[in-house]
Amino acid sequence: MLKIFLCDDDLDARAQYAGLIKKAAKKNKVEITISYFKSGEELLFFLADSPNQADIIYLDILMNKLNGLDTAKRLRELGCSSEIIFLTTSEDYVFDAYDISPIQYLIKSKITTAKFEEIFNRAITLVSKKENDMFLCESGKNNIRKVIPFREISFFEIWKRIISVHYNGGEVFQFYSTMEQIENQLLHRGFVRIHRSYIVNMSYIMQFEQNVLILKTGEKIPIGATYMKQMKQVFANYISRTNIHDCG
Incomplete structure (x- = not known):
């Protein structure tokens, strides 16, 4: 399901672009949801705590108070990596817009x-490529969607069906799943199951200490006895492939 946000202070324009988005999605057999925002301030407030809820953001530039360019810059500062498509009546900001790495700058009067x-399909392609390098999860409790680069994840742990993903040197996000489902999502991505409750990113392993794994983040993770042999083999293969020799 592709999540699309449409931000424009013109009600008629929102309706027009929503129609075009739905038409393109139907033609290309893409399931979507569209959320609507009437100002940059409203969009920023909604994304403040979880900036990567949208896959694609259609953003008008000429809006009252906070314009689309400043809105996009603040979104990037928040860590928003959504694909942004600018919509506007003026070409005056075209060069400023490219500092934000948008997919396209569309002039409203020239849109066919x-x-x-074409731009919609380009956005879908970029989103698909990005998802190959990202771990996607969603908290059912407050409907917050999280998009985390695999390289930033140090380990996963589970407690009573609640998965905690540890990432970015100390941040934690929780969601409902099973370790088996997580393992399927992590195939061939450098992760290993070391315990019935833990899956670890092998690039974060610093050393082994009896039945404990010490990560580069300083965290100590227990190694389950039934996982020990398989884990050592998988890690040895990983070391061989990547030529890493900094473990104890």
């Missing part, structure tokens, strides 16, 4: 259905 669909 074919052009809109």
